[in-house]
Amino acid sequence: xxxxxxxxxxxxxxxxxxxxxxxxxxxxxxxxxxxxxxxxxxxxxxxxxxxxxxxxxxxxxxxxxxxxxxxxxxxxxxxxxxxxxxxxxxxxxxxxxxxxxxxxxxxxxxxxxxxxxxxxxxxxxxxxxxxxxxxxxxxxxxxxxxxxxxxxxxxxxxxxxxxxxxxxxxxxxxxxxxxxxxxxxxxxxxxxxxxxxxxxxxxxxxxxxxxxxxxxxxxxxxxxxxxxxxxxxxxxxxxxxxxxxxxxxxxxxxxxxxxxxxxxxxxxxxxxxxxxxxxxxxxxxxxxxxxx
Numbered sequence: 001x002x003x004x005x006x007x008x009x010x011x012x013x014x015x016x017x018x019x020x021x022x023x024x025x026x027x028x029x030x031x032x033x034x035x036x037x038x039x040x041x042x043x044x045x046x047x048x049x050x051x052x053x054x055x056x057x058x059x060x061x062x063x064x065x066x067x068x069x070x071x072x073x074x075x076x077x078x079x080x081x082x083x084x085x086x087x088x089x090x091x092x093x094x095x096x097x098x099x100x101x102x103x104x105x106x107x108x109x110x111x112x113x114x115x116x117x118x119x120x121x122x123x124x125x126x127x128x129x130x131x132x133x134x135x136x137x138x139x140x141x142x143x144x145x146x147x148x149x150x151x152x153x154x155x156x157x158x159x160x161x162x163x164x165x166x167x168x169x170x171x172x173x174x175x176x177x178x179x180x181x182x183x184x185x186x187x188x189x190x191x192x193x194x195x196x197x198x199x200x201x202x203x204x205x206x207x208x209x210x211x212x213x214x215x216x217x218x219x220x221x222x223x224x225x226x227x228x229x230x231x232x233x234x235x236x237x238x239x240x241x242x243x244x245x246x247x248x249x250x251x252x253x254x255x256x257x258x259x260x261x262x263x264x265x266x267x268x269x270x271x272x273x274x275x276x277x278x279x280x281x282x283x284x285x286x287x288x289x290x291x292x
Contacts, residue, residue, distance in 0.1 A: 003081065003082055004016055005081070005084055007085035008178050008179055009088075022065055023066075030096055031104075033073075034071060036069065039068075039082075040090050041090060066088040068106075069082050084182055085120065086106065087182050089110040089118075091110070104121075110185070114219065116196060118185070120141070121240045123139040141154060142182065144189040147197070153192050157175060175191075201215045203264075204272075215229055217260050218252070218259075226252030228248055228252060231248075233245050258276055258291070261274050261275075261276060262274075262276060276291065
């Protein structure tokens, strides 16, 4: 399926038209009635590929994957779009909130241990014209969470000296433009001083108070075998704020009866429901025996 790249990195690796979408995980929906799909473990499709699987390394070995894809189910003739302004990483899902004055904010997690939590503040406001809303996610500002300072850091090459000064092991610049920053958002986040957390998967927004819930599935590399759920509240209840407060909402383990939180959802009464993500080979064994 032909898909269009939008935003600052639309021309990357021969864009803006790319072939298909892959590695799709969860996603989300927008207030204007489109569906969002997240390209997650896209790195597993790069060459060398298993023989006979049909993947063309010249096509699928590019940076055309790892984005958020927007599809309009109400217009079968429309071209799906991948929004590069929202960054390229192992996207799990997108949780969209509309703030006062129509500001649109999307929260996202990078499903990998020692990776980060992001939010995208769109440059366009929500309007009554659906045709205008279809372009909301094409431009805006990408931020990454610094939990140590309870602040959102702007992933912006022009204004962040840390990004301009970052070097690869061979001494060459890690980034030379905003395109590079967006195309490798995880490395940019770490270079900027964002907080690597324990495999951020689903993020959902409490419909009653706007607080943001992040499922950190686990990180066995430093002994977090059961994960936790973090709750975040934006300063002054403004989703576009650059400061926030946060706390640990729930910790996995025998004492709480769950392990490895993954997908979350709120019902209409504000109850939080959770799906756990334990490898089938571990269910009912060892430290996961209590989970059944």
